[in-house]
Amino acid sequence: MLRVLRPLALPVAFGVVVGLAGCNRSTDTPAPPPAAPAGPTAAKPGPDAKDGDHGHKPTAHGGIVVPIGRDNYHGEAVFEKDGVVRFYTLGQDEAKVIEVEAEPLTAYAKPEGGSEAAPFVFKAEPQPGDSPGKTSQFVGRLPRDLWGKKVEVTIPSVRIGGERFRVGFSSAPVGHADPAVPGGLADAEERKLYLTPGGKYTAADIAANGNKTASEKFKGVPVSHDLKPKAGDPICPVTLTKAGPAFTWVIDGQKYQFCCPPCVDEWVQLAKDKPDEVKPAGEYRKK
Numbered sequence: 001m002l003r004v005l006r007p008l009a010l011p012v013a014f015g016v017v018v019g020l021a022g023c024n025r026s027t028d029t030p031a032p033p034p035a036a037p038a039g040p041t042a043a044k045p046g047p048d049a050k051d052g053d054h055g056h057k058p059t060a061h062g063g064i065v066v067p068i069g070r071d072n073y074h075g076e077a078v079f080e081k082d083g084v085v086r087f088y089t090l091g092q093d094e095a096k097v098i099e100v101e102a103e104p105l106t107a108y109a110k111p112e113g114g115s116e117a118a119p120f121v122f123k124a125e126p127q128p129g130d131s132p133g134k135t136s137q138f139v140g141r142l143p144r145d146l147w148g149k150k151v152e153v154t155i156p157s158v159r160i161g162g163e164r165f166r167v168g169f170s171s172a173p174v175g176h177a178d179p180a181v182p183g184g185l186a187d188a189e190e191r192k193l194y195l196t197p198g199g200k201y202t203a204a205d206i207a208a209n210g211n212k213t214a215s216e217k218f219k220g221v222p223v224s225h226d227l228k229p230k231a232g233d234p235i236c237p238v239t240l241t242k243a244g245p246a247f248t249w250v251i252d253g254q255k256y257q258f259c260c261p262p263c264v265d266e267w268v269q270l271a272k273d274k275p276d277e278v279k280p281a282g283e284y285r286k287k
Contacts, residue, residue, distance in 0.1 A: 061086065065094050066169045073098065073160050077153070079171045083142035085153065087122055089135075089160065099134035100160050102126060104239045106225045109142050112150040112170060118143040119223040120262040121239045122155070143262055144190040145215060190215060193265065198272035200252040208250040214264040221246055223260045229286040237284045238263035254281040 063078030063086070074090040087105075091098045102124035108117035122138035130136055142151065155167040194213040197203045210217060226242035229235050236243040236259040243257035249264045250256075251271045258264050271278045 061088065063088075064169060065090075066167060068158065068160065068165045068167055069163070072163075073165070075158075075167060075169075077169045077171075083144065083147040085122070085140050085142060085171075087138045087140070087155070089137075089158075097127075097136045098160070099130055099136050100158070102130075102133055102135040103227055104225070104241055105138055105140075105155050105158060107140060107153055107155045109146055109151045109153045111146065112152055114152075117154070118146070118262075119225075119260050121225070121241075121260060123239055141262055141266060143215065144193075144265060145187065147189075190265075193268055193272075199275035200271040200278055201268055202252065204253065205250045208253075214249065214261040214268075218247060218261045218264075221261075225259055231286050233286045235284050235286050236260075236263050237279075238266050242286075243284070251278065251281075256281045256284065 061076060061078045063076045066075040066077055068075055071092065073092060074094040076086075076088040076090060076094070078086040078088075080086065089098050089100050090096060104124065105122040106119060107122055108119050110117040120140050120143055122140035124135040125137050125139045126135040127137045150171055152170045153168065158165050158167055190213045194209070195206055195211065197206060225239075229242035234243045234257045235241065237256060239259055241259045243259050245257060247258040247260060247264065248255050249258065249268065251268065256267060258267065267278070
């Protein structure tokens with residue numbers, strides 16, 4: 001079930017004056033003809049709007065509208081089950097879809113009020129009608145220990161119209177995990193993913209990876225994304241950014257290199273659910 005969420009206040013301040021029709025009109029002035037009934041997408045301040053805020057139109061996907069810059073552009077953030085987050089790029093008029101470069105976006109998520117953020121990646125997944133090399137949709141997956149929790153997400157850099165913007169927003173809990181269970185459902189699901197064989201992911205692979213999960217093995221390892229690997233560089237099979245030996249995982253007896261732990265999650269899941277889509281490790285190099 002998708003929920004309508006409230007965006008974080010971004011470091012760039014913005015102000016939009018919301019005109020209030022019908023206020024303080026003189027009784028001697030003839031009233032203007034009644035306006036046509038508003039359609040279902042008419043902009044209207046929400047119940048939580050504050051002075052200086054402005055209303056947004058209902059979103060197409062049931063998410064939240066996120067201001068980008070000084071309201072130059074907008075985004076729509078949608079939190080789904082299993083930690084999936086979709087981010088759509090929109091114009092100043094949030095009913096307008098805009099296209100940006102189809103390159104991965106590095107993002108960081110932390111529990112609401114927390115101090116330590118974990119990285120994850122938004123991959124470009126163009127929508128029908130997007131131009132070649134462009135996208136209006138990005139899809140990422142939160143680190144497993146944040147699934148179903150209220151989180152704060154930051155995308156340090158989104159390039160739109162030749163400019164770079166920082167974007168931030170928050171979510172509401174999307175899961176129904178039993179709060180009495182220590183560690184929540186996410187920990188159990190992660191251990192099930194990594195410590196049970198399936199598809200191309202074998203018991204021998206589990207042993208070769210130290211009988212650990214990715215979050216255990218790579219805890220505290222810094223992440224740095226290189227979006228422009230050179231010819232011959234190993235590339236992450238999930239984001240196609242530069243990979244390295246800091247994040248290596250054995251699958252089907254082969255060592256695959258990744259850019260960050262969340263990509264290991266996705267690749268192990270793919271190896272179990274759709275093994276035919278997992279190519280030999282040697283094929284993941286920049287050509």
